[in-house]
Amino acid sequence: MSQYTIMVDLERCIGCKSCESACKLENGVSEGRYRTKVIWVNPQKGGKLLFVSSPCMHCGKPACKQACPTGAIYKRPEDGVVLIDKARCIGCRYCAWACPYGAMGFDEDKMVADKCTYCAHRLAKGEQPACVVKCPGHALSFGKASELAANARSEGRWIRNIDVGTKPSTVYLERLKP
Amino acid sequence: MKLTRRAFLKVAGVAATVASMPLTAKGAEDLKTHKPYTESGIAPVPEKVVTSGCMWCQNGCSMKVHVKAGRIVNIYGNPDDPVTGGRLCPKGQNNVNVLYNKYRLKAPLKRIGPRGDSSSYKEISWEQALTEISDKLKAVKDKYGPESLAWWVAGRSESQARSGLSGTFQKLYGTPHREGTGPFCNFAGGAASNSILGHNNPPWTYTREDFGGADFYMFVGSNMAASKPVMFGAVNDERIKRKAKLIVVDPRMSEAASRADVWLPIRPSTDMALALSMIYHIIEKNLQNQEFINDKVLGFDKLKAFLIEKKYTPEWAEKVTGISATTIKEIAEEYAKTEKAIIMGNAGLSHHTNSMLTHRAFYMLAAVTGHFGKPSMGYGCGNNGGTSMGSISVPKEKEVKPKKQRLGKSPVAWVEPMITGKPYPIKAFMSMGNPFVMWPDQERIRTALDNLDVSVYFSVFPSVETTYFDYVLPSSPWTESGGVGPVSDERRFAFNPQIIQPLHQAKPERWIFIELAKKMGWGDIFKDEYKDPVKLQKAMSKKTGFSPERFFAKKEGALRGPLPAPDAPEIGTLYTEKHGVPGKKGQFPRPSGKIEIWTEQLDKAFKNQGLNPFEFYADPEIGMKDGLPYLEYIDDDTSEGVTSQLIGKMRARRVKVKYPAGPEISGFDMYLTTGRPSASQFHAGTHWVWNLNEQMPDQYCMIHPEKAIEIGISNGDKVKIEGIKGHVLAKAWVYEGIRKDTIFVPHGYSAEQPFTQWKSINFITNKDKRCPISDQTNYKALICRVSKA
Ligand code: SF4
Ligand code: SF4
Numbered sequence: 010m011s012q013y014t015i016m017v018d019l020e021r022c023i024g025c026k027s028c029e030s031a032c033k034l035e036n037g038v039s040e041g042r043y044r045t046k047v048i049w050v051n052p053q054k055g056g057k058l059l060f061v062s063s064p065c066m067h068c069g070k071p072a073c074k075q076a077c078p079t080g081a082i083y084k085r086p087e088d089g090v091v092l093i094d095k096a097r098c099i100g101c102r103y104c105a106w107a108c109p110y111g112a113m114g115f116d117e118d119k120m121v122a123d124k125c126t127y128c129a130h131r132l133a134k135g136e137q138p139a140c141v142v143k144c145p146g147h148a149l150s151f152g153k154a155s156e157l158a159a160n161a162r163s164e165g166r167w168i169r170n171i172d173v174g175t176k177p178s179t180v181y182l183e184r185l186k187p
Numbered sequence: 188m189k190l191t192r193r194a195f196l197k198v199a200g201v202a203a204t205v206a207s208m209p210l211t212a213k214g215a216e217d218l219k220t221h222k223p224y225t226e227s228g229i230a231p232v233p234e235k236v237v238t239s240g241c242m243w244c245q246n247g248c249s250m251k252v253h254v255k256a257g258r259i260v261n262i263y264g265n266p267d268d269p270v271t272g273g274r275l276c277p278k279g280q281n282n283v284n285v286l287y288n289k290y291r292l293k294a295p296l297k298r299i300g301p302r303g304d305s306s307s308y309k310e311i312s313w314e315q316a317l318t319e320i321s322d323k324l325k326a327v328k329d330k331y332g333p334e335s336l337a338w339w340v341a342g343r344s345e346s347q348a349r350s351g352l353s354g355t356f357q358k359l360y361g362t363p364h365r366e367g368t369g370p371f372c373n374f375a376g377g378a379a380s381n382s383i384l385g386h387n388n389p390p391w392t393y394t395r396e397d398f399g400g401a402d403f404y405m406f407v408g409s410n411m412a413a414s415k416p417v418m419f420g421a422v423n424d425e426r427i428k429r430k431a432k433l434i435v436v437d438p439r440m441s442e443a444a445s446r447a448d449v450w451l452p453i454r455p456s457t458d459m460a461l462a463l464s465m466i467y468h469i470i471e472k473n474l475q476n477q478e479f480i481n482d483k484v485l486g487f488d489k490l491k492a493f494l495i496e497k498k499y500t501p502e503w504a505e506k507v508t509g510i511s512a513t514t515i516k517e518i519a520e521e522y523a524k525t526e527k528a529i530i531m532g533n534a535g536l537s538h539h540t541n542s543m544l545t546h547r548a549f550y551m552l553a554a555v556t557g558h559f560g561k562p563s564m565g566y567g568c569g570n571n572g573g574t575s576m577g578s579i580s581v582p583k584e585k586e587v588k589p590k591k592q593r594l595g596k597s598p599v600a601w602v603e604p605m606i607t608g609k610p611y612p613i614k615a616f617m618s619m620g621n622p623f624v625m626w627p628d629q630e631r632i633r634t635a636l637d638n639l640d641v642s643v644y645f646s647v648f649p650s651v652e653t654t655y656f657d658y659v660l661p662s663s664p665w666t667e668s669g670g671v672g673p674v675s676d677e678r679r680f681a682f683n684p685q686i687i688q689p690l691h692q693a694k695p696e697r698w699i700f701i702e703l704a705k706k707m708g709w710g711d712i713f714k715d716e717y718k719d720p721v722k723l724q725k726a727m728s729k730k731t732g733f734s735p736e737r738f739f740a741k742k743e744g745a746l747r748g749p750l751p752a753p754d755a756p757e758i759g760t761l762y763t764e765k766h767g768v769p770g771k772k773g774q775f776p777r778p779s780g781k782i783e784i785w786t787e788q789l790d791k792a793f794k795n796q797g798l799n800p801f802e803f804y805a806d807p808e809i810g811m812k813d814g815l816p817y818l819e820y821i822d823d824d825t826s827e828g829v830t831s832q833l834i835g836k837m838r839a840r841r842v843k844v845k846y847p848a849g850p851e852i853s854g855f856d857m858y859l860t861t862g863r864p865s866a867s868q869f870h871a872g873t874h875w876v877w878n879l880n881e882q883m884p885d886q887y888c889m890i891h892p893e894k895a896i897e898i899g900i901s902n903g904d905k906v907k908i909e910g911i912k913g914h915v916l917a918k919a920w921v922y923e924g925i926r927k928d929t930i931f932v933p934h935g936y937s938a939e940q941p942f943t944q945w946k947s948i949n950f951i952t953n954k955d956k957r958c959p960i961s962d963q964t965n966y967k968a969l970i971c972r973v974s975k976a
């Protein structure tokens with residue numbers, strides 16, 4: 010398997026929330042619900058305002074998958090995308106409680122879990138995720154984890170360690186040091 | 188989705204606190220009623236994809252509109268657009284949710300009851316509405332003269348109607364009072380540019396080679412991350428790739444400032460002092476580009492002598508701006524020594540009583556260091572207007588020339604004549620924007636309509652105006668209308684084909700103006716065939732290069748002016764030796780062909796109104812609070828004043844720079860500055876679009892933690908902001924990245940919006956304190972006190 014990833018560059022992100030809109034339009038996500046959300050983090054002690062765009066982490070060991078009593082959540086073997094089989098979802102929300110990144114949402118109309126799919130339907134057409142192609146900041150890139158990491162390293166960038174034990178695939182690049 | 192604290196801290200970094208504001212919108216509305224058009228499911232595969240342009244901001248993005256079964260189902264960026272590379276901000280793509288929006292005005296309305304009450308309106312036919320309006324316009328003209336019609340052609344509507352047809356209408360009617368959004372936006376920047384370079388537009392294009400290619404950027408009063416997100420994203424990308432330097436001068440750490448190497452929290456209203464002292468230091472160190480000056484600049488010696496006489500040193504500027512003299516010297520030297528260096532201004536400079544002189548000071552800074560003539564350099568301000576696309580001409584014998592002098596540049600100048608009838612009355616008012624949200628002095632403005640014989644409001648959405656104006660006309664936005672989008676900062680227009688038919692009974696403004704003009708008796712000029720945007724464009728562009736064929740030949744569907752002839756080529760950077768400005772004479776199309784810092788004629792023009800072109804003054808409330816020089820106004824909006832010699836033939840106000848002996852006002856300990864809330868908002872209109880509103884739902888008050896402790900508030904509390912004119916409420920956003928003595932409150936919110944309701948900050952701003960030259964209102968440097976609400 011060659012894991013897909015979105016690489017989020019915390020230095021390039023300009024906080025515009027275009028990724029939120031792109032996702033909502035592409036995936037029919039309604040008001041107050043999110044598959045990705047941009048969090049603005051206040052500056053602290055002379056630091057800078059930070060923006061964190063937060064799609065699903067498509068973890069190597071997905072906590073949601075482990076928590077799901079019906080086996081509705083699966084990790085696609087060919088590219089590591091974590092998906093929900095909505096027909097098997099019973100709406101118990103155990104997955105949402107389990108996800109340490111808060112990436113699991115809920116569709117209250119259909120009473121099923123809902124989250125970022127890395128735009129699997131677009132990937133199937135050979136297209137990149139909606140949020141990635143629209144991002145004004147060039148802050149999101151999509152591809153094979155190993156290639157993206159190599160690119161970042163060649164720009165002298167550091168990857169932020171965000172692992173709390175689930176081996177997340179979505180990657181965050183540290184801000185540049187002043 | 189909700190973030191659990193455990194992993195979130197990992198992602199965001201230690202000790203993270205989430206900014207209070209961007210949390211989920213919980214408005215008065217039932218959340219469930221605001222769904223995307225797809226009703227939960229992925230966007231359908233489009234049957235066709237049409238190239239169009241965005242109607243919102245001056246980034247001017249080209250877009251790919253996805254259509255299925257006669258419905259617009261999604262919008263992507265246009266990968267063939269050399270400006271955007273296919274990127275889009277939240278607003279551009281949300282044009283979908285502008286169209287399919289339950290709040291839209293659906294039919295013409297007539298007021299039959301008291302103002303201020305939405306139940307005072309009844310639906311009428313277009314025929315009745317336009318007949319009655321035209322009858323009233325004719326009667327006003329007969330009784331009071333043509334000058335008594337005022338027309339604010341604002342709004343995000345398409346440019347053919349807004350700047351084309353409405354101008355033809357104006358010439359036939361004979362009023363001097365037709366104005367766009369410029370005086371609320373960045374008219375001062377273009378006026379300053381005209382007065383010094385001889386043309387309004389900034390030198391650069393928004394391409395990686397030009398605007399994106401500098402090694403040094405200084406953004407002054409420009410939060411480009413929110414105002415032009417797509418281009419800022421590219422600049423930020425370039426900054427990281429090429430290690431370019433970014434300095435942002437702003438009282439608060441804006442989104443743009445949060446990406447900068449250096450953030451300089453300047454005291455509001457004092458940017459001119461920064462520019463002047465940078466020039467002072469550059470001259471003192473002999474870092475000016477003397478060869479460039481000798482060749483291409485007039486008036487350098489006058490400037491130098493004045494700076495020395497007034498002692499506008501970095502040390503002086505430190506006291507005025509709050510930026511240390513050492514820093515000023517450092518950035519001045521670095522700027523002078525870096526060839527590819529860009530300084531960009533925006534509304535943060537234009538919304539002041541010193542806007543014209545401040546922009547001029549930055550132009551002078553770029554001129555004395557030789558920063559004009561090549562790509563990736565120079566000074567320029569955002570949104571400085573377009574270049575001529577052509578028009579529907581009016582035969583000489585039919586044109587009615589106004590007999591009375593136009594009353595000021597700003598539409599705000601119409602308010603007192605509406606209320607008092609002095610110096611002569613305005614009796615008819617047509618508005619395509621939101622005066623009751625965006626104009627200063629909201630209390631006073633609400634009383635103005637009472638004295639009018641007719642008031643007409645054109646809009647896509649309801650607002651407070653739709654409970655005050657006599658007639659409300661529903662207009663069709665964007666691809667429903669078709670036409671030409673608003674011009675970008677860098678002179679680009681995109682053509683929008685009409686993709687779907689107008690929904691409800693809404694009509695394109697083009698259609699409305701033509702039908703209204705026919706009823707005025709001008710059907711021979713306003714031809715029915717012009718209702719077709721392509722035919723109208725063809726007719727308008729006879730003498731210019733903006734023909735439909737040329738638009739359609741471009742993959743991005745956009746053309747960059749000036750195109751003064753049908754076959755004129757598009758050019759990139761302006762003010763180069765090779766191109767200058769197409770259609771105008773010389774590299775710098777001033778009368779001398781040079782950059783005019785000072786000439787006798789300019790000096791006379793400034794003196795005409797009591798100003799010296801180099802003299803620093805602050806905004807009145809700041810001057811009174813801190814004992815800095817400020818303007819006293821000799822003329823007000825009811826007086827005749829003098830005729831402007833700088834921005835066209837119109838009434839201009841005379842002033843005197845006052846040097847107070849010390850502070851003159853007490854009881855207000857804070858500065859108040861206002862601006863755009865975030866990239867998702869564009870004044871009032873975006874607040875009717877659920878996905879845009881939810882991204883910044885509340886009128887916030889950005890306030891420093893120390894001040895928050897002093898007044899006993901925490902993040903998210905309601906605070907009361909009291910200014911000289913009035914008070915409003917806002918939600919506290921306790922934020923370390925703002926001057927301790929300053930609060931920032933965004934504009935565009937109002938008490939009549941559907942999701943969240945806030946009394947507009949413009950109940951505090953003052954319409955009488957405007958720049959005497961540009962006539963722009965001071966929205967950005969007021970004084971106030973803040974308390975727990
Ligand atoms: S679209 Fe890109 S730049 Fe904008 S908030 Fe999302 S990640 Fe950041
Ligand atoms: S990859 Fe697709 S589903 Fe995931 S956040 Fe981006 S747009 Fe949404």
Ligand code: SF4
Binds near residue numbers: 247275276277416
């Ligand atoms: S940046 Fe401006 S022009 Fe581009 S999509 Fe956003 S609002 Fe439209």
